[in-house]
Amino acid sequence: MSGGTEREAFVEVGDVRLRAVLEGSTPSNSESVLVLHGFTGAAESMSGVSASLCGDRCVARLELLGHGGSDAPDAVAPYAMAACADQIAEAARVLGLGRPHLLGYSMGGRAALAAALSHPDSFSSLVLVGASAGIADAALRAERIESDEALADRIEREGMTAFVDHWMALPIFATQSRLGTRAQMQARTQRLRNQPHGLAGSLRGMGAGAQAPLHDRLDRFIRPVLLVVGREDSKFRRVASSIEGGLKDARTELIDGAGHAVHLEAPESFARVVGRFIAAIEADREGGRPFASLPRSEWNARVNENGGDPA
Numbered sequence: 001m002s003g004g005t006e007r008e009a010f011v012e013v014g015d016v017r018l019r020a021v022l023e024g025s026t027p028s029n030s031e032s033v034l035v036l037h038g039f040t041g042a043a044e045s046m047s048g049v050s051a052s053l054c055g056d057r058c059v060a061r062l063e064l065l066g067h068g069g070s071d072a073p074d075a076v077a078p079y080a081m082a083a084c085a086d087q088i089a090e091a092a093r094v095l096g097l098g099r100p101h102l103l104g105y106s107m108g109g110r111a112a113l114a115a116a117l118s119h120p121d122s123f124s125s126l127v128l129v130g131a132s133a134g135i136a137d138a139a140l141r142a143e144r145i146e147s148d149e150a151l152a153d154r155i156e157r158e159g160m161t162a163f164v165d166h167w168m169a170l171p172i173f174a175t176q177s178r179l180g181t182r183a184q185m186q187a188r189t190q191r192l193r194n195q196p197h198g199l200a201g202s203l204r205g206m207g208a209g210a211q212a213p214l215h216d217r218l219d220r221f222i223r224p225v226l227l228v229v230g231r232e233d234s235k236f237r238r239v240a241s242s243i244e245g246g247l248k249d250a251r252t253e254l255i256d257g258a259g260h261a262v263h264l265e266a267p268e269s270f271a272r273v274v275g276r277f278i279a280a281i282e283a284d285r286e287g288g289r290p291f292a293s294l295p296r297s298e299w300n301a302r303v304n305e306n307g308g309d310p311a
Helices: 043-053 082-095 109-119 138-158 160-168 171-179 181-192 195-208 213-221 234-246 269-285 296-305
Strands: 006-013 014-023 033-036 057-061 100-105 125-129 225-230 250-255
Touching: 006 082, 006 160, 014 043, 014 082, 014 109, 033 082, 033 109, 043 057, 043 109, 043 160, 043 181, 082 109, 082 171, 082 195, 082 269, 100 109, 109 125, 109 195, 109 213, 138 160, 138 195, 138 213, 160 195, 171 181, 181 225, 213 234, 225 269, 234 250
Parallel strands: 033 057, 033 100, 100 125, 125 225, 225 250
Antiparallel strands: 006 014, 014 057
16 A cells, blocks of 8 residues: 555454554554544544554554444444453454554543553554543442443434434533534534444443453553643543553653644644654664653654654
8 A cells, every 4th residue: 555545444353343444554564553533433533643643654543343334233242341452452463463553542542551451462552542541439430330321322212413412512522612613513424424322332331431440450561651631631631640650651741722632633743742652662662761761852853863754
């Protein structure tokens, strides 16, 4: 594949089939990126991320179970986070991505973290965008299970149009008004293409309450981790701080002028930060130096050594 082209692929992982969109160079055993969307998203909702990162590497946008063109089974078991983690690792293998950098947004970030902890040798690094490690408090987790079950029932009862309008009006997405009417309508159209029972299954199987919290397993992933949060996303700034403290080699970057969907609201800053992270890792692969110990000035130097291109 030449840069700028896309191709669609369907991969069989266990008993389900997942859709992926690949862009950039032909997949190889190094320097690929695997991208995961958030709840109600799809490969198309992460297209800006792949466009900024592909360059001379392959970027694959994977659609999680119940979303986009991936399968949406009726049974809840395939949606469980443990199953999802296995599906992600197997998809990377089937797509020929080698050991990719793994990037996930929101729900996709939780899934990326689960995959990295379950399959630590399958990924070169981890980028978490507005993501959590689940809910540690048992009482709060039970409350979230109840609210997610109610939301799943609502989706099945009222249908996609009513649900999507409700979802997009949530306070956490208020900062996306800066994207303009056209971008918001495009996002709405993409969300409406999902199937009600697929989203309901995702909530019941891999919602933040349904998944087992990952906080006590964070130190199992010893490779570099970048946590990216919009400065206006106060909840996930706190969450990122707690996750960073449990990881072996992690750093948090705050992006100005952005809320929860930082990759959409501040795409240039997001691409620069993530590009520098990947460039720093690739430049220091032989040295084995902890990513978190790199001074920010050295980030820039590493990028300049690669021709000034953060991707």
